[in-house]
Amino acid sequence: MSSYFTRAKDDLAYNERVFVEGRGHFVDDIIKPGALHMSIVRSPYARAKILSIKGGMSSKDLGARMASVGEGAMEGKNSVIQPVFATGYVNYVGEAVAAVFADDRYKSEDLLDSVEVEYEPVKPVVSIEDALSSPPIHQGLKSNIISEGWRGKEFPDPASPIVLEDVFMNRRIATNPIEPRGIVADYDGKVLSVWISTQSVHSIKEGLCEALGLGPDAVRVMQADTGGAFGSKGGLYPEYVIASFAAMKYRRPVKWIETRMEHLSSTSHGRGAKGIVKIFAERSGKITGLKGEVIVDAGAYGAGMGEFASRFIATMMTGPYMIENAHVKSTSVLTNKVTLGPYRGAGRPEASFFIERMVDKLADELKVDPVDLRILNSSESKFRSPLGMEIDAAKPFLDQAVKELDYRRKAKSTHNIGFSFFVLVPAFAPGETARVKVDGGKVSVWLGGNSHGQAHEVFVRKLVNEELGVPENLITLYRGDTGMLKDGVGSWGSRSAMVGGAAVISACRKMKEEVITKFGKYSVQSLLSGAFDVYVNEEQKGSLNSFGANLATVDIGKLGSVKVRECAAYYDVGRALNMDMVIGQIQGGMAQGIGQTLHEEMAFNEDGQLLTASISDAGVPLAEDIPNFEVKVAQNPSRLPHGAKGLGESPTIGVPTALARAIEKASGKRIRETPIRPEHIL
Amino acid sequence: MENVKIRSRVNGKDIESEVEPRKLLVHYIREDLGLTGTHVGCDTSNCGACTVLVDGKAVKSCTMLAVQANGREITTIEGLSRQGKLHPIQEAFLEKHGLQCGYCTSGMIMTSFWLLRKNRNPTEEEIRKNLSGNLCRCTGYQSIVDSITYASKLMKADETEKEGIMVEQ
Numbered sequence: 001m002s003s004y005f006t007r008a009k010d011d012l013a014y015n016e017r018v019f020v021e022g023r024g025h026f027v028d029d030i031i032k033p034g035a036l037h038m039s040i041v042r043s044p045y046a047r048a049k050i051l052s053i054k055g056g057m058s059s060k061d062l063g064a065r066m067a068s069v070g071e072g073a074m075e076g077k078n079s080v081i082q083p084v085f086a087t088g089y090v091n092y093v094g095e096a097v098a099a100v101f102a103d104d105r106y107k108s109e110d111l112l113d114s115v116e117v118e119y120e121p122v123k124p125v126v127s128i129e130d131a132l133s134s135p136p137i138h139q140g141l142k143s144n145i146i147s148e149g150w151r152g153k154e155f156p157d158p159a160s161p162i163v164l165e166d167v168f169m170n171r172r173i174a175t176n177p178i179e180p181r182g183i184v185a186d187y188d189g190k191v192l193s194v195w196i197s198t199q200s201v202h203s204i205k206e207g208l209c210e211a212l213g214l215g216p217d218a219v220r221v222m223q224a225d226t227g228g229a230f231g232s233k234g235g236l237y238p239e240y241v242i243a244s245f246a247a248m249k250y251r252r253p254v255k256w257i258e259t260r261m262e263h264l265s266s267t268s269h270g271r272g273a274k275g276i277v278k279i280f281a282e283r284s285g286k287i288t289g290l291k292g293e294v295i296v297d298a299g300a301y302g303a304g305m306g307e308f309a310s311r312f313i314a315t316m317m318t319g320p321y322m323i324e325n326a327h328v329k330s331t332s333v334l335t336n337k338v339t340l341g342p343y344r345g346a347g348r349p350e351a352s353f354f355i356e357r358m359v360d361k362l363a364d365e366l367k368v369d370p371v372d373l374r375i376l377n378s379s380e381s382k383f384r385s386p387l388g389m390e391i392d393a394a395k396p397f398l399d400q401a402v403k404e405l406d407y408r409r410k411a412k413s414t415h416n417i418g419f420s421f422f423v424l425v426p427a428f429a430p431g432e433t434a435r436v437k438v439d440g441g442k443v444s445v446w447l448g449g450n451s452h453g454q455a456h457e458v459f460v461r462k463l464v465n466e467e468l469g470v471p472e473n474l475i476t477l478y479r480g481d482t483g484m485l486k487d488g489v490g491s492w493g494s495r496s497a498m499v500g501g502a503a504v505i506s507a508c509r510k511m512k513e514e515v516i517t518k519f520g521k522y523s524v525q526s527l528l529s530g531a532f533d534v535y536v537n538e539e540q541k542g543s544l545n546s547f548g549a550n551l552a553t554v555d556i557g558k559l560g561s562v563k564v565r566e567c568a569a570y571y572d573v574g575r576a577l578n579m580d581m582v583i584g585q586i587q588g589g590m591a592q593g594i595g596q597t598l599h600e601e602m603a604f605n606e607d608g609q610l611l612t613a614s615i616s617d618a619g620v621p622l623a624e625d626i627p628n629f630e631v632k633v634a635q636n637p638s639r640l641p642h643g644a645k646g647l648g649e650s651p652t653i654g655v656p657t658a659l660a661r662a663i664e665k666a667s668g669k670r671i672r673e674t675p676i677r678p679e680h681i682l
Numbered sequence: 683m684e685n686v687k688i689r690s691r692v693n694g695k696d697i698e699s700e701v702e703p704r705k706l707l708v709h710y711i712r713e714d715l716g717l718t719g720t721h722v723g724c725d726t727s728n729c730g731a732c733t734v735l736v737d738g739k740a741v742k743s744c745t746m747l748a749v750q751a752n753g754r755e756i757t758t759i760e761g762l763s764r765q766g767k768l769h770p771i772q773e774a775f776l777e778k779h780g781l782q783c784g785y786c787t788s789g790m791i792m793t794s795f796w797l798l799r800k801n802r803n804p805t806e807e808e809i810r811k812n813l814s815g816n817l818c819r820c821t822g823y824q825s826i827v828d829s830i831t832y833a834s835k836l837m838k839a840d841e842t843e844k845e846g847i848m849v850e851q
């Protein structure tokens with residue numbers, strides 16, 4: 001391969017400047033001499049029996065099964081674990097059936113045609129309702145239900161005069177980071193080296209070891225610059241196992257880069273949850289009980305978020321409110337669609353949508369202000385919800401939010417207004433790992449969870465500087481690398497600044513003690529003159545809360561098009577480690593909240609074929625679709641040493657509910673699902 | 683199919699290559715020239731991550747064949763800074779945090795370059811309209827709009843400075 005331009009490819013530090021100069025190190029930028037390019041033959045059917053496969057690498061060459069790792073991972077007894085290559089049957093459009101390899105991407109794509117697969121199509125199970133009424137999609141199961149349970153205790157219906165019931169749906173959406181997934185795998189006879197776009201090198205390593213039966217010393221996973229993820233890059237996918245296997249088999253580097261079409265069909269979707277909610281209330285507006293059911297469309301296989309999500313959503317169904325009785329059933333069902341995964345919020349936005357919609361409905365029933373109703377049902381002190389959530393005192397924050405968002409005045413001047421209130425419970429447990437190393441007068445840091453756009457390097461430099469007094473320009477955060485940090489969790493669930501930050505602080509404090517032991521007292525000079533290397537696994541138990549509120553106003557056009565006039569946020573972010581980064585996270589998340597509410601959906605027809613097959617059909621918002629946001633923050637420190645709280649998912653929780661209410665007011669039509677289409681409001 | 687010889691000027695250098703006739707310009711730029719700052723984000727010409735300048739105009743390099751670049755002048759993100767000094771648009775994106783993951787950034791900057799060449803003083807609305815071919819999933823666009831507005835100011839300041847120097851000379 002000729003190259004007229006050479007660039008250093010060895011710089012593994014996070015660095016914002018490289019991106020404006022086009023010098024990032026994304027996985028597709030890694031060019032290995034002699035590499036094979038991999039392309040995947042994918043199922044054109046949502047459900048079919050595989051009669052024969054001629055050509056390519058397929059399940060007869062690699063009979064491995066996937067491993068459940070990353071966010072929402074579980075080893076449920078009844079779960080149906082996906083085979084790496086479809087085996088016997090295909091169960092969603094886009095499922096990997098075979099793989100081909102060639103010297104470049106054009107040639108490997110040409111080779112796709114050389115693989116002949118004979119299918120016998122079977123009627124697929126596409127909707128949640130179908131799943132509940134149809135025989136199981138996999139042999140050996142009793143039904144399509146892969147997880148089922150209850151949260152809270154059964155209680156007799158309260159003698160309250162108001163009883164309201166409704167059914168809601170958050171349709172599936174694609175995460176759509178602008179960089180699709182990708183991997184480069186290389187094997188030297190001893191160690192499989194993997195470069196990958198990911199939220200957690202540790203999950204990927206664990207998954208590859210399990211799926212391929214390799215020991216921990218035989219795999220090293222390194223993070224490339226990661227061009228967004230939003231939940232979809234935390235776990236293992238079939239292509240990673242196949243590329244790794246092929247690199248070992250052919251003893252050549254193997255590269256696979258997802259196309260957008262593959263992303264839409266074969267990367268986990270998010271949301272896909274239905275909520276059936278009944279609330280009991282007094283005439284005063286006090287909610288006395290909640291009964292409900294959550295049903296999640298888990299897709300074709302289990303052992304991941306799809307199986308876990310229904311229970312997680314059920315746990316959060318009372319939102320931030322003080323509701324004494326609650327009992328919620330959770331069910332996840334199999335359908336012939338790509339497996340469900342986390343998408344920014346991962347269950348939190350769904351739960352919030354269900355409860356917030358009911359509170360607004362109750363306000364309409366009682367003809368009272370919906371914000372007054374929220375205040376009435378909020379607690380002055382902390383409490384444990386009947387579904388098992390630990391919630392801090394909610395009312396003081398809510399009172400403040402009403403003022404900060406100027407709700408009272410705005411509600412007088414505009415009818416088309418929505419206000420939402422929520423509590424974010426981030427992925428606090430089990431904590432996170434960090435390694436801090438001092439050598440040659442410089443500080444190097446590795447974190448268990450890695451940045452995919454959140455600028456972890458900014459808070460790491462700040463915290464190390466605060467703890468050790470080292471100037472920020474001598475501190476470098478390196479990208480995830482299992483060769484440099486032996487274990488870790490990952491970046492998801494609004495956790496990094498919180499638990500990653502706490503781990504960095506703990507490592508710094510340990511190092512300070514080591515300096516004192518060695519030199520008698522601590523000074524930056526003695527630290528930097530020495531060589532130190534500290535690893536910590538900073539465990540966290542229990543949970544933390546972040547409260548938030550949003551306000552939205554809209555106009556509706558003649559054809560049912562929604563114009564978001566105003567979209568404002570007031571979030572408790574704990575101590576902000578860097579205000580610019582906090583604001584950036586909030587703005588980006590708010591745009592995603594608008595996307596889910598107005599534009600985004602992964603729609604399927606009755607044959608299980610994807611109808612939204614381009615990034616624009618999938619509804620990723622354009623600059624024109626998004627207003628300027630008004631963002632305000634409260635900084636009530638958490639109990640962690642640096643006071644940080646979870647933040648990243650707040651906007652995708654709070655925006656859809658505020659916006660749905662504003663649209664409901666403007667249209668006079670009850671809003672029950674996202675995305676909200678013109679036909680719902682005309 | 684037989685390779686075809688093409689000649690073009692890329693970031694100020696004359697380059698001669700042999701390419702497969704079916705090769706997309708974006709793959710030629712990334713893989714043959716090693717200029718990996720230009721990215722690929724879709725297969726339906728929606729995302730704009732691949733935007734470069736062809737004869738000074740912003741073009742999605744996934745919509746052109748490499749052979750169509752024959753005799754043309756191409757500028758990629760790598761060609762924007764001069765002797766290690768960032769272009770004002772690049773500076774503005776850093777200053778106003780017009781990026782998070784950095785994947786859409788090259789395309790955003792190249793589109794901004796073209797926009798600011800056509801319109802020195804774009805309003806927010808004009809900026810948002812002109813970004814309709816560039817997707818960003820991270821920032822919510824607000825910081826990108828701010829970056830472009832700020833870049834237009836920096837570029838004006840630059841010009842005034844240059845004019846000042848000319849007058850003095």
Ligand code: FES
Nearest residue numbers: 723727729730744
């Ligand atoms: S890669 Fe060219 S527009 Fe998306």
Ligand code: FES
Nearest residue numbers: 782783786818820
């Ligand atoms: S910064 Fe990530 S896509 Fe724009």
